[in-house]
Amino acid sequence: xxxxxxxxxxxxxxxxxTERGPHGSDTAPPAPRAKRRNAVMVLYDSPLYGDWAAWMxxxxxxxxxxxxxxxxxSALPGWLDTLLGVxxxxxxxxxxxxxxxxxxRRWRWRRRQLAPGxxxxxxxxxxxxxxxxxxxxxxxxxxxPPARPASAPPCPVPPPFTTPVPDEHRTAPGARHAxxxxxxxxxxxxxxxxxxxxxxxxLAKARDAMPHPVARAVRTLQRAxxxxxxxxxxxxxxxxxxxCVSVTSAALLRKYGDGAxxxxxxxxxxxxxxxxxxxxxxxxxFGTWTNWLQEVSRLAGSHPGAMPAVPAxxxxxxHGAPLIEHLNALRVERNxxxxxxxxxxxxxxxxxxxxxxxxxxxxxxxxGFLTRTPWLLTATSSYRPATRTFDVVARDAMGDxxxxxxxxxxxxxxxxxxxxxxxxxxxxxxxxxxxxxxFCTQCGQDEVCYAAGADRTEGPADLKSFARGHTLxxxxxxxxxxALPVRGGEADEARRGGR
Numbered sequence: 001x002x003x004x005x006x007x008x009x010x011x012x013x014x015x016x017x018t019e020r021g022p023h024g025s026d027t028a029p030p031a032p033r034a035k036r037r038n039a040v041m042v043l044y045d046s047p048l049y050g051d052w053a054a055w056m057x058x059x060x061x062x063x064x065x066x067x068x069x070x071x072x073x074s075a076l077p078g079w080l081d082t083l084l085g086v087x088x089x090x091x092x093x094x095x096x097x098x099x100x101x102x103x104x105r106r107w108r109w110r111r112r113q114l115a116p117g118x119x120x121x122x123x124x125x126x127x128x129x130x131x132x133x134x135x136x137x138x139x140x141x142x143x144x145p146p147a148r149p150a151s152a153p154p155c156p157v158p159p160p161f162t163t164p165v166p167d168e169h170r171t172a173p174g175a176r177h178a179x180x181x182x183x184x185x186x187x188x189x190x191x192x193x194x195x196x197x198x199x200x201x202x203l204a205k206a207r208d209a210m211p212h213p214v215a216r217a218v219r220t221l222q223r224a225x226x227x228x229x230x231x232x233x234x235x236x237x238x239x240x241x242x243x244c245v246s247v248t249s250a251a252l253l254r255k256y257g258d259g260a261x262x263x264x265x266x267x268x269x270x271x272x273x274x275x276x277x278x279x280x281x282x283x284x285x286f287g288t289w290t291n292w293l294q295e296v297s298r299l300a301g302s303h304p305g306a307m308p309a310v311p312a313x314x315x316x317x318x319h320g321a322p323l324i325e326h327l328n329a330l331r332v333e334r335n336x337x338x339x340x341x342x343x344x345x346x347x348x349x350x351x352x353x354x355x356x357x358x359x360x361x362x363x364x365x366x367x368g369f370l371t372r373t374p375w376l377l378t379a380t381s382s383y384r385p386a387t388r389t390f391d392v393v394a395r396d397a398m399g400d401x402x403x404x405x406x407x408x409x410x411x412x413x414x415x416x417x418x419x420x421x422x423x424x425x426x427x428x429x430x431x432x433x434x435x436x437x438x439f440c441t442q443c444g445q446d447e448v449c450y451a452a453g454a455d456r457t458e459g460p461a462d463l464k465s466f467a468r469g470h471t472l473x474x475x476x477x478x479x480x481x482x483a484l485p486v487r488g489g490e491a492d493e494a495r496r497g498g499r
Contacts, residue, residue: 037105043098053101057094064089197230197353198222202361207400209371210364211248213240213448213466215400218364227349234353235337238330238360239286240466243450245323245367246289247434249296250274251422252373255429257485268485270296275484283452283462286331290324297324323366326359374398376421376428377437379406381414390414392428394421397448420448433480438463438472447472454478 039046040054048054064086076084197203206218217237224230250271257268273295277288333356343349376394383390390411395404397420411428415421420431433451440447449463449472461478464471 038102043095043102053094053098056097057090060093061086061090197224197357200361202364206364209398210367211244211370211375212397212399212404213450214244214364214370215398216402216467217241219400227346227353228343230353231337231343231349234356234360235330235334238327238356238363239289239334241360241363241367242286242289242293242327242331243466244370245327246274246293247431247450248370248373248422249293250434251429251431252424253296254485255424265487266299269487270299271485272487275481275486278451278453278481279456280453283464286334290327290331293324293327297322321362323363326363326366329359330356330363371398373422373424375431375435376407376423377404378415378417378419378421381417383414384410388412433461433477433484436463436474436477438474440465440468440470440472442470443468451477451481454481456482 035050036046038044040048044054044057045051065082067082067085200222203218203222207215207222209215210218214237217233217240221230221233221237224233253267254271257264257271270292274292277292278284333352343352375397377397378392378394380393381390382392387410390413392409392411392415394407394409396407397404409428413428415428415430416432418437420435420437421428422431423429435451436449437446438449439445443465447465447467447470449465452462452464452471454461455478459478460473460475461481462471463474463477
């Protein structure tokens with residue numbers, strides 16, 4: 001509200017006396033305008049008449065504009081020559097010094113921000129209850145309403161320019177104040193999970209040294225941003241890891257079972273069990289691979305000699321739980337999500353990721369034998385009669401890069417082209433029919449696929465792409481799955497299926 005005016009137009013107080021200026025006169029001079037740095041074109045201070053850089057820019061422009069013309073010939077008109085001279089001189093002697101001053105001011109401001117300042121008073125949890133004096137002491141206070149009864153407690157008034165303190169943060173008089181909370185404590189959980197996943201040393205190593213399907217799944221996990229994407233990616237990567245461990249173990253067991261070692265029958269029995277799982281009803285699931293690995297782990301515990309190539313599946317691990325226990329924990333979480341118990345919010349997704357991430361990282365560590373048995377996709381093979389060996393060019397299917405590097409080998413036994421092999425102690429072990437490279441009509445390119453099932457009597461094998469889950473069919477691989485070794489009860493089932 002404007003103060004009342006006297007007859008001569010000067011303001012007067014509510015008591016009828018004319019307001020006096022700070023020097024005792026009836027009319028005080030107006031306050032000078034506050035200087036605002038870099039308020040004009042980000043280079044000059046406001047007001048311009050108080051900035052020496054603005055004066056210097058104008059003076060140099062005027063000097064160049066009124067400079068006498070020279071007698072030297074020029075291809076440009078006189079007015080254009082003068083205009084270009086003004087622009088160059090103003091830029092060099094006006095704008096450039098102003099820009100350098102701006103950089104100097106910014107540097108000094110950052111230096112002041114980093115320098116330790118005077119200690120601020122510690123914040124208290126109590127609320128001021130007394131009245132706060134107004135900063136405008138020259139204006140008399142307005143007429144106050146009548147006082148409340150003595151029985152009513154005074155209404156607490158918060159300090160000016162401060163946020164009222166919530167009730168849960170207020171402390172009783174004389175009580176110790178709790179230390180200020182850490183800034184990172186209030187950060188969203190999914191941001192912490194994203195940062196930790198992207199900087200995990202275990203995941204980074206898996207992207208470089210694991211077979212391509214596992215490395216690609218780990219890369220997808222590290223590139224996931226939201227909690228929901230991370231939750232889905234870690235479950236997909238866990239299933240891919242279980243498949244790669246299973247098919248690599250099956251290939252090594254089949255090679256070991258074909259030899260004359262004492263445990264070859266037991267190794268072939270496990271391959272026969274996997275054959276029965278793939279020829280059963282429906283497609284292979286996460287549980288199909290973990291249940292088979294459970295049987296492999298039991299054989300490794302009872303007959304270690306039958307499992308020389310896959311020591312990671314032995315249950316007598318002195319460094320924590322074996323691989324199969326971590327994979328089973330991840331399978332339980334996948335079944336939980338598949339039966340409708342998926343996380344409903346970002347916070348719940350981040351919490352689930354924190355719960356299952358240790359199992360996944362430990363599973364990657366326990367499956368380290370995959371890094372010592374690299375996958376290869378053969379490209380060419382030529383026979384060398386002089387040495388009776390084969391010169392083979394194969395693509396190294398390890399790591400998350402989609403382009404496989406070519407490697408050259410000299411092997412004593414022939415290999416098929418465009419077929420996946422496992423390199424075990426320098427010798428190739430075929431991965432077919434468990435893993436194959438097939439052309440996908442949906443993707444328009446070759447995809448790394450795994451065998452998901454086939455009919456017991458005839459028909460093609462159902463293959464699924466590791467990367468996108470597309471279903472492909474291969475008649476040749478269907479016959480190869482049915483031609484796997486048959487032992488024990490699987491032989492009786494195979495005979496009944498052939499009738």
